[in-house]
Amino acid sequence: MHRFFVHTNCINGxxxxxxxxxxxxxxxxxRCRPGNQIILLDNSGxxxxxxxxxxxxxxxxxxxxxxxxxxxxxxxxxTLYQGILKSDKFEFVLQKGTELGVSDFVPTLCSRSIPxxxxxxxxxxxxxxxxxxxxxxxxxxxxxVMPVLRNPIEFWSAxxxxxxxxxxxxxxxxxxxxxxxxxxxxxxxxxxxQTSVFIGPEGGFTQNEIDHARAKNIATVSLGNRTLRAETxxxxxxxxxxxxxxxxxx
Numbered sequence: 001m002h003r004f005f006v007h008t009n010c011i012n013g014x015x016x017x018x019x020x021x022x023x024x025x026x027x028x029x030x031r032c033r034p035g036n037q038i039i040l041l042d043n044s045g046x047x048x049x050x051x052x053x054x055x056x057x058x059x060x061x062x063x064x065x066x067x068x069x070x071x072x073x074x075x076x077x078x079t080l081y082q083g084i085l086k087s088d089k090f091e092f093v094l095q096k097g098t099e100l101g102v103s104d105f106v107p108t109l110c111s112r113s114i115p116x117x118x119x120x121x122x123x124x125x126x127x128x129x130x131x132x133x134x135x136x137x138x139x140x141x142x143x144x145v146m147p148v149l150r151n152p153i154e155f156w157s158a159x160x161x162x163x164x165x166x167x168x169x170x171x172x173x174x175x176x177x178x179x180x181x182x183x184x185x186x187x188x189x190x191x192x193x194q195t196s197v198f199i200g201p202e203g204g205f206t207q208n209e210i211d212h213a214r215a216k217n218i219a220t221v222s223l224g225n226r227t228l229r230a231e232t233x234x235x236x237x238x239x240x241x242x243x244x245x246x247x248x249x250x
Contacts, residue, residue: 001049002030003039003139005146011040016050016062023060026052038062041144045070070144074101075191076245081106081158082234083201084113087126089231091133096235098137098147101242105134106161107152112203155209159216164194166218169233170210173222178237181221182244195241199234 004022018026018040026032034055040048049066080102082093094105130149138146153161165185167178185193198205198218205213210220223236242248 001037001039002026002032003041003047003142005041005043005135005139008042008044011042011048011064014064016040016048016064018060018062020058023055024057026060027055027057032060037065041070041139043144043146045073045145047144070142072142073145074103074242074247076101076242076247077103077164077194078238078241079104079106079162079194079196080234080238081108081162081196081198083108083110083155083199083205083230084152085201085230086114089202089229091130092231093234094130094133094149095137097238098134098143099141100235100238101143101247102147102238104148104150106150106158108155108158108198109152110155110201111206111209113201114203156212158198159213159218162196162198162216162218164196166196166198166216167221167237168198168205168210168213168218169200169223169237170205170220171222171227172210173220176219176221178221178223178240179244181219182241191245193245197234197237197241199237200230202230204230 006018006022010016010018032052032055034052036052038050038052040050047068047070048064050062051065052060052062054061078101080097082090082105084090084107097105134146134149167181198213214220223233228236
């Protein structure tokens with residue numbers, strides 16, 4: 001069943017009136033007709049099952065037939081501090097991270113980040129597209145609450161803002177694996193554990209950045225003997241954390 005995030009003002013009790021962009025997609029792209037069912041999401045964790053009544057490219061209306069709690073939202077909160085990457089690679093991380101269950105994305109400006117960030121303009125021009133990628137990925141994978149996309153932040157400040165169980169992936173860490181760090185985590189309820197994960201840009205972290213992170217009690221961990229690309233490392237780390245915290249169980 002097709003799913004769409006909409007503003008709360010589109011849902012008025014049992015009646016629904018969809019915005020023009022969604023109406024056009026339903027009519028022209030998906031070829032929906034009166035009587036078809038869709039699911040609307042207002043980013044609160046609630047799912048609204050809607051039966052379409054009037055369908056045209058300018059305005060689609062419908063009736064709410066059922067309201068329920070979404071089941072695709074992760075209980076474990078993971079904040080991914082992803083070193084800024086070239087646009088297509090960063091968009092890949094946003095899409096796949098959303099599908100897996102990242103709660104917050106924090107674009108992180110590292111010493112070796114390729115976009116120069118004269119810096120505010122670079123991010124502002126991409127925020128709208130990034131949010132659209134997150135929204136579409138959340139709709140597709142069954143989430144009813146979208147991840148939060150934070151404003152870009154310098155690495156040094158990010159280390160101060162990180163909360164909970166804090167990890168930084170580093171290809172030169174040869175003692176502590178991610179699995180060992182997660183196994184050693186002594187908590188009664190993983191689902192209430194805030195986890196912050198730092199992933200470097202294409203060129204990796206500098207030694208100064210690693211030293212600063214360690215001084216802020218951010219543990220360096222390894223994903224093994226293979227050096228992963230920056231856009232792969234975050235996805236691998238998030239998957240491993242969710243597996244250890246039993247978020248991949250049905």
